[in-house]
Amino acid sequence: MLARQRQAAILERVRATGGVRVTELAAEFGVSDMTIRRDLDTLHEQGVLAKVHGGATTTGPGSTHEPGFHAKSVRQLPEKAAIAARAAELVRPGAAVALSAGTTTAELARRLVDVPGLTVVTNSLPVAEILHAGDRTDQTVVLTGGVRTPSDALVGPLAVAAIRSLHLDLLFLGVHGISERAGFTTPNLMEAETDRALVAAADRLVVLADHTKWGTVGISSIVELSAADVLVTDDRLDPQARQVLDERVGELVVVAGAGTTSRSAPGRAPAPDRGPGRVAAPTREGTAE
Structure with missing residues (x-):
């Protein structure tokens, strides 16, 4: 196959699925990873796709554009892994927790498989599959x-009715996006309603979002920034965004390769430990630059 033919096939695949991985394309076309990366470089320079860590995705999302789970799963992998690892520290054995749909929450699910006694409520098919594969008899998974x-989320009246009880x-x-004006947003109207039901059902809200979510605005707001008790993000977050979030959310946790930064918004102390089976507030650490 000529390079131009292979690139056309790659572009067609991206448009059909929303995203591709280098390793999968290399195996499919029988070429090296380096050859696929050169193809992606060419297509990226043409502006017809966006290169991400380990693959490529579609370009130009609008407020109602909703990438598939596979497309999002190849984006910001190191950041999502670090965010998920930090978030897992907030979960105690025996707690009842909810994980919304998303690739970062799916990363978190992989780190909760070995936590004993958990009850996990989720509207995410991938999250449920990850926890089910763990095969722990002392965990309960509610889909x-x-x-x-x-994005493989389960939404709508049936989901909302189940969550409200x-x-x-x-x-x-x-979340799909974060903005000072719109708060936490999603491109799916029914998913926003389902997420709001999850927020109402929980004692505490922890938002997991890498730095690329700042400035992205989906068509529907879930909740305002001040509704978040904790926001876990990564250290590539824009300094101006960090200042805004410091002031608005209860606790801003910024994870880096070798440590974390944790700050409380003025006038909003983290919630106290609620006792056995409940979730403690994150430990406040010194600033790590």
Whole structure:
């Protein structure tokens, strides 16, 4: 196959699925990873796709554009792994927690497989599959049901009805975008309603979002910034954004390769430890530059 033919096939695949991985394309076309990366470089320079760590995705998302789970799963992998690892420290054995749909919450699910006694409520098919594969008899996984979205979330009236009867210690919420004006947003109207039900059911809200979410605005707001008790992000977050979030969220936790930065917003102390089976507030550490 000529390079131009291979690149056309790659572009068609990206447009059909929303995202591709270098390793998968190399195996499919019988070429090296380096050859695929050169193809992606060419297509990226043409502006027809966006290169990300380990692959490529579609370009030009608008406020209603909703990438598939596979497309999002190849973006910001190191940041998501660090965020998930830090978030897992907030979970105690025996807690009742909720994980919303998203690739960062899926990363968190992989780190919760070995936590004993958990009850996990989720509207994410990938999260449920990850926890089910752990095969722990002392964990309970509750899948809400509902209408499936492109990001493998279950949403709509059935999901909302199931969630409204629950009382949860902690919600880990993945979001599509964050802005000072719109707060935490999603490109799916029904997913926003389902996420709001999860927020209402939980004692505490922890938002998981890498730096690329800042400035992205989906069509529907989930909650305002001040609703977040904790926001876990990475150290590539814009300094101006960090200042805004410091002032608005209860606790801003910024993870880096070798440590974390944790700050409380003025006038908003972290919630106290709620006792056995509940989730403690994150430990405040010194600033790490």
